[in-house]
Amino acid sequence: MSDLETVRGLAHAALDSLELSRERIDDLNVYPVPDGDTGTNLTLTMRGVVEALDASTTTERPTLAREVTRAALMSARGNSGVILSQIVRGAADVLGAAEAVDAQSVARAFRGGSDEAYRAVRTPVEGTMLTVVRELAEAGETTPHLDPPGLLAFLVERGEEAVERTPEQLDVLRDAGVVDAGGAGLLELVRGLAAAAAGEPLAEPFARRYKPVDHEAVHHELSRYRYCTTFVVEGEGLDQDVLEDGLERLGDSLLVVGDPTALKIHVHTDDPGAALTLGTTAGTIEGVEIADMHRQTEQREERLLAALPGGAARSGVVAVVAGDGNRRLFEDLGAGEVVEGGQTMNPSTADLLSAIEAVAADEVVLLPNNSNVVMAAEQAARVAGRQVEVVRTESIPAGLAALVAFHGERSARENAAAMREALANLATGEVTIASRDASTHGVAVREGEYLALLDGTVVSSGAAFDEVARDLLERLLAEPRDVLTILRGHDAPPLNGLLDELTARHPELELDVHEGGQPHYHLLASAE
């Protein structure tokens, strides 16, 4: 059989297997958005691959691999389809280049598919299709002795275990009482491949081992109502339609199943009492369960809400900042308390202490953001009534860079360590006005002229702001840098010309420019 015929046969079997389980997989779909289309999306994606193969005439293995990759890309539907297209790409890259298609190269194809799939996401969520493909790749690497049909059969078994573990890995699945839909779909696809490779017919569609989807799965539909209410009505000649009509007016996600002697009711409503009343009017009720859905999803919400400033945080930040724009920046980045102060208006230890006490978290990280404030900060930390870590930032841009590494759910000590690390690769600079004549580090400085400092050392001086600022910014970019942050001072000249020049000279650089509004420093900058 030619490569094309073999691949065609495998792809058809994979598609058939998906089609058989499509509805079950749709029902499992509660993550990332419970829109019940995972099975359909995977099927449509796979169908595109099959159609391309049916139309293909190639005899070259590399060309065949490219055609399959392209078909998967073009026909990818939905989140699961996009992930599948990446898996197909990775696998096709390996098989297209393989000398012979044996168990070793099939195992490498799974590894290729897994690696390619993980490449396209910043924060992979475990307990999903990604986990299942990775575990298949790992399983494939442990069994070098099998032939391709043997390997695929083995992978189906390991895949079933991986899919069954997904509720332990992802809370939203466990709460809904389902396995991951994308992972389950991938397994059905591999099941189809295994059957075709072994020359066997497809097994029964629904693997009996899976718990069927029940009421729990509906909980994650977007519901405006608070209480999930279930109960059974018993009686004689119960009219399902009448009950449905009444319940429909009370909420959504309505499900009424059973026969005229017993009906099981499920409804999401803000008024569970009214739902029960409808039940008692029709017959006798039992097995009443009322669950607060807001609580059921609390865990996941907590995780996401931990990003909010002050939201259920373990530690918070106190920052000493000058300038309205800078104050807003610090607040937007999650600083709990901002104390006004800087070069010439140092906050007192008492000011810092009251800010520390005002933070709505157990522990505090304190950012002095000026060398003149560091001592007062350390004094305040020693006498404060709670755990306070001082990260000795000596400028506002350094404080911002440190704050980016802060996460409220970590302790102050852990945060301080991460924040100090973030500062290690940071270069900071400032442009100010010289208050007297001086000569430092070989630079002659005259009172009233602009003066640039790089990491605290004078590097240039002159009467023209643009020249001094340009010199400083180029020094900051002497080493390759990704991002240049600029905070424009309260009485600074316009920066337009300088910024246009910078963009032209450093096309890859990301410029992050803010109206800082700080006094004394016409320009504050940092490069990372």
Added chain:
Amino acid sequence: MDESGLTIPSDLGRITVSPGAIAQIVGRVAAECYGVVGMSLRTPGPARDRVTRLLPKGKPSRGIVVRNVDGAVALDLYVVVAYGLNLTEVAATVRSQVAYEVERLTGLEVASVDVHIQDVKRTA
């Protein structure tokens, strides 16, 4: 365009959610969206128009603009997508995931989610 906080009426008073807080939620959701490998600071136009409120690298709310349109949330996301993916589908998924989570977590209505693919990157 209104950049003030968004208000949820309740029996006991008004609850105001700041655009910054919404941006942080959006950032976390976007980081988990399949295909999104980064957020971009680059917005169209010359440098002087880029005096934005977009935030530093690494922070979740970078590349996200939150606006208040008649009490509903309008979002713009500036994203970098992994090379070799179906961009239309990735954008559609980001849009539905973000709208779903913002509505679910804040109770605010989402008027629009505009996804701007600023760059496509090969990732190692």
